[in-house]
Amino acid sequence: MDEKEKALAGEGCEILVPFNERKPLKDIERSIIKTYRKHIWSKFVKAIKEYELVKDGDKIAVAISGGKDSLLMAKLFQELHKHGNQNFEVEFIAMDPGYHPEIRQLLEENCKYLNIPVHIYKTDVFKVADRIAGDYPCYMCARMRRGALYGKAQELGCNKLALGHHFNDVIETTMLNLLCAGNFKTMMPKLKAQNFENMELIRPLYLIEEEYIKRFIQNSGIWPLNCACMVAAKKIGNKRFEIKDLIESLKENFQNVDMSIFRAAENVNMEAILGWEKEGKKYSFLDEYDEI
Numbered sequence: 001m002d003e004k005e006k007a008l009a010g011e012g013c014e015i016l017v018p019f020n021e022r023k024p025l026k027d028i029e030r031s032i033i034k035t036y037r038k039h040i041w042s043k044f045v046k047a048i049k050e051y052e053l054v055k056d057g058d059k060i061a062v063a064i065s066g067g068k069d070s071l072l073m074a075k076l077f078q079e080l081h082k083h084g085n086q087n088f089e090v091e092f093i094a095m096d097p098g099y100h101p102e103i104r105q106l107l108e109e110n111c112k113y114l115n116i117p118v119h120i121y122k123t124d125v126f127k128v129a130d131r132i133a134g135d136y137p138c139y140m141c142a143r144m145r146r147g148a149l150y151g152k153a154q155e156l157g158c159n160k161l162a163l164g165h166h167f168n169d170v171i172e173t174t175m176l177n178l179l180c181a182g183n184f185k186t187m188m189p190k191l192k193a194q195n196f197e198n199m200e201l202i203r204p205l206y207l208i209e210e211e212y213i214k215r216f217i218q219n220s221g222i223w224p225l226n227c228a229c230m231v232a233a234k235k236i237g238n239k240r241f242e243i244k245d246l247i248e249s250l251k252e253n254f255q256n257v258d259m260s261i262f263r264a265a266e267n268v269n270m271e272a273i274l275g276w277e278k279e280g281k282k283y284s285f286l287d288e289y290d291e292i
């Protein structure tokens with residue numbers, strides 16, 4: 001790794017400090033279905049059922065960045081298998097986009113400790129995103145990362161790619177679009193990949209609140225990877241963090257505001273919107289106005 005790569009690999013941002021020593025694996029696994037039954041396990045199972053995320057015969061590539069969300073997701077899939085649901089197979093994949101060697105080591109150690117048999121493979125996503133995307137590398141990096149994950153999933157014979165986005169990611173996305181992009185668009189629990197045939201993306205942590213993921217990780221005594229990217233951190237402020245804070249402050253005066261944001265995407269009233277987009281085509285309420 002040269003000096004430039006080291007600088008790009010970074011050391012992470014938000015640090016989740018464990019509450020205690022690392023707990024034995026058995027205790028960590030048990031806590032998922034006992035201590036966190038209501039807020040984590042049930043919500044995971046609910047999302048899988050409600051959005052039909054797992055079907056008979058699926059082979060799912062569970063994408064592990066080494067952060068708190070995807071480590072939990074890997075353990076949840078293992079628990080699901082253990083507790084009777086064996087109609088699917090899983091592969092665990094982690095793409096090394098050019099991590100600092102110490103970060104990569106932490107990823108390997110955590111997976112080993114948590115008994116997650118992970119395929120780690122190297123790409124130069126950080127380097128390329130930094131080189132070709134100038135001041136706004138996030139979009140390019142996210143696209144390349146997604147491609148690198150789909151590619152690996154396909155190579156392993158998987159038909160689904162599971163990502164660790166959670167409830168807060170979903171409502172933050174809705175708010176980001178509303179407040180910054182002027183559109184109404186949420187993050188979907190599943191979608192079909194555009195450039196990879198017969199491949200779907202699923203988000204099984206869709207209903208799980210981040211707060212409980214943090215508690216679970218801190219209680220288990222694991223040091224997860226924090227965002228290991230310095231390419232973006234150095235160049236732009238992150239609007240997502242501002243939206244996160246905004247939602248937190250709204251909670252003080254608006255009860256259940258997070259749930260309301262979530263529900264808004266379930267309750268769109270088609271008789272009270274001016275325009276919408278479908279399959280790349282724009283529509284206006286006027287298109288049908290005189291026909292009714």
Ligand SMILES: Nc1ncnc2c1ncn2[C@@H]1O[C@H](COP(=O)(O)OP(=O)(O)OP(=O)(O)O)[C@@H](O)[C@H]1O
Pocket residue numbers: 062063064065066067068069070071093094095096097145149162163164165227
């Ligand atoms: N390098 C990677 N290798 C494998 N999967 C990845 C990688 N980076 C991201 N992912 C997947 O994409 C999801 C969303 O990525 P993002 O960077 O937004 O994660 P995050 O919010 O930091 O979550 P996590 O805590 O799991 O890292 C992750 O939860 C993970 O499933």
